[in-house]
Amino acid sequence: MKTTNMNARDAEFIHEVEERSGQQVVRCYQCGNCTAGCPYNFAYDIPVNRIMRLVQTGQKEVVLDSKSLWLCGSCQSCTTRCPNNIDVARIMDVLRHMARETGHASERNIKLFADTFLESVEKHGRVYEAGLMASYVAQTGKFLNDLDLAPAVLTKGKLSLKPHPVHKREAVEEIFLRFREKSKQ
Amino acid sequence: MSDLSVAYYPGCSAVGTSVEYEKSTRAVCKALGIRLEEIPDWSCCGSSPAHTVNHVLSAALSGRNLALAADMGHDTVATPCPSCLVNLRTSARKMEDPLFRGKVNELLDAPCGPAVEPKSVLQVIVEDYGLDHVRERVRKSLNGLKVACYYGCIMTRPPELMRFDDPENPMSMDNLMEAAGAEPVPFPLKVECCGASSGIPRKDIVMRLSGRLLKAAEESGAEAIVAACPLCQMNLDLRQRQVRKANGIDRGLPVFYFTQLLGLALGLPERDLRFDKLVVSPKRCLKRIAGA
Ligand code: SF4
Ligand code: SF4
Numbered sequence: 001m002k003t004t005n006m007n008a009r010d011a012e013f014i015h016e017v018e019e020r021s022g023q024q025v026v027r028c029y030q031c032g033n034c035t036a037g038c039p040y041n042f043a044y045d046i047p048v049n050r051i052m053r054l055v056q057t058g059q060k061e062v063v064l065d066s067k068s069l070w071l072c073g074s075c076q077s078c079t080t081r082c083p084n085n086i087d088v089a090r091i092m093d094v095l096r097h098m099a100r101e102t103g104h105a106s107e108r109n110i111k112l113f114a115d116t117f118l119e120s121v122e123k124h125g126r127v128y129e130a131g132l133m134a135s136y137v138a139q140t141g142k143f144l145n146d147l148d149l150a151p152a153v154l155t156k157g158k159l160s161l162k163p164h165p166v167h168k169r170e171a172v173e174e175i176f177l178r179f180r181e182k183s184k185q
Numbered sequence: 186m187s188d189l190s191v192a193y194y195p196g197c198s199a200v201g202t203s204v205e206y207e208k209s210t211r212a213v214c215k216a217l218g219i220r221l222e223e224i225p226d227w228s229c230c231g232s233s234p235a236h237t238v239n240h241v242l243s244a245a246l247s248g249r250n251l252a253l254a255a256d257m258g259h260d261t262v263a264t265p266c267p268s269c270l271v272n273l274r275t276s277a278r279k280m281e282d283p284l285f286r287g288k289v290n291e292l293l294d295a296p297c298g299p300a301v302e303p304k305s306v307l308q309v310i311v312e313d314y315g316l317d318h319v320r321e322r323v324r325k326s327l328n329g330l331k332v333a334c335y336y337g338c339i340m341t342r343p344p345e346l347m348r349f350d351d352p353e354n355p356m357s358m359d360n361l362m363e364a365a366g367a368e369p370v371p372f373p374l375k376v377e378c379c380g381a382s383s384g385i386p387r388k389d390i391v392m393r394l395s396g397r398l399l400k401a402a403e404e405s406g407a408e409a410i411v412a413a414c415p416l417c418q419m420n421l422d423l424r425q426r427q428v429r430k431a432n433g434i435d436r437g438l439p440v441f442y443f444t445q446l447l448g449l450a451l452g453l454p455e456r457d458l459r460f461d462k463l464v465v466s467p468k469r470c471l472k473r474i475a476g477a
Binding site for chain 2: 039040042043071073074075076077079080087089093096097100107109110112113114115117118121125126148149152156167168171172174175176178179182183
């Protein structure tokens with residue numbers, strides 16, 4: 001286990017997490033309920049209650065470097081069960097935003113999948129699954145993983161081979177364009 | 186009850202991976218007299234990735250659809266997909282704050298005012314239409330078929346946001362299946378996450394989480410799983426062979442959408458319910474229901 005340097009307390013980081021999530025991390029008293037119910041805990045490098053503690057103590061780098069942020073499935077178990085009504089899943093979401101913005105991406109393929117998905121939405125207005133898969137595979141070479149699904153996918157017509165664009169595709173594209181403009185400001 | 190009419194948001198999987206959910210939802214609602222008016226030119230709500238990138242962007246992708254639904258003059262928008270539902274509800278809820286709404290509207294062509302109320306199709310059927318009315322319309326009992334009702338993790342959670350059923354032990358689908366003549370078994374993992382969102386980049390996670398679900402469903406004595414989420418259904422059905430192999434589970438369990446079984450009970454023809462789309466064969470269950 002990594003030791004935590006309590007002298008390196010980044011107060012601004014704590015403030016930013018609280019501000020962006022609308023949650024008070026100080027209310028966490030480390031009961032561990034969130035971790036007990038977290039179905040992804042087995043895959044996490046840092047359990048979610050420890051993430052909360054590390055945020056409380058302002059350990060920005062350790063937190064933003066964590067794989068857990070990317071693995072979190074937003075299942076809402078932690079938020080539902082926290083005795084202090086902290087929206088823990090929302091904090092995980094905000095940490096993921098901050099990790100993105102600062103170039104931390106400790107689970108590259110998860111980030112890549114999300115990016116590819118949104119690119120598909122931007123382009124077609126709706127997700128185009130076959131195109132999404134093709135693009136993801138081209139970037140990761142990861143298709144072999146699921147090759148055994150191909151017969152079922154094809155015979156059951158599970159993947160539409162044509163996109164289903166919305167008529168006003170530009171309307172959705174514009175949302176993304178404006179979002180990028182605003183983010184630059 | 187024949188004047189129930191809502192805006193309808195099918196969601197992207199309805200036109201791709203879950204055609205059978207879409208078809209059976211429409212058939213069931215039609216049979217019950219619930220009018221689903223599809224939002225013209227709806228677009229993607231942002232699904233699971235958008236909120237992991239930015240909350241304003243995510244709300245805008247949903248907000249566009251909420252605004253279109255409001256333009257139709259409806260006060261409710263129903264969606265079959267819990268993942269869409271969470272996005273639509275989060276967006277609607279956060280836009281109650283004028284400051285946040287302002288930020289969202291800066292990304293949209295046309296501003297989105299106070300939003301319509303998003304609900305799941307399940308909620309509309311159980312709460313707005315009512316189980317008693319469903320019971321009156323059942324023509325063909327499901328013959329005591331033992332089912333494990335699987336709600337998925339986000340249909341009822343977090344409770345302050347979803348405001349539907351019990352967050353830890355929801356019963357709406359169980360009650361609905363019971364009304365249709367099935368026998369819901371106690372299923373302790375009914376709101377546990379199946380891992381759907383990491384399905385492609387981290388298959389190992391799905392194998393473990395969906396494996397636990399299948400095992401528990403099998404141990405509960407269920408003859409079938411009933412799902413209400415296109416992502417969960419796909420994990421448990423399409424990936425079932427992989428999942429069983431990874432976890433040493435022998436028996437295959439068909440995974441129906443609740444609308445498919447409800448449709449049967451309402452006496453709808455099988456071709457409208459698209460059982461042919463299911464990967465794990467539902468034949469044995471269908472025979473059991475038919476009483477053969
Ligand atoms: S459940 Fe809440 S109080 Fe308990 S450790 Fe988790 S965040 Fe802290
Ligand atoms: S929302 Fe994320 S952190 Fe919370 S319990 Fe679910 S997977 Fe774990």
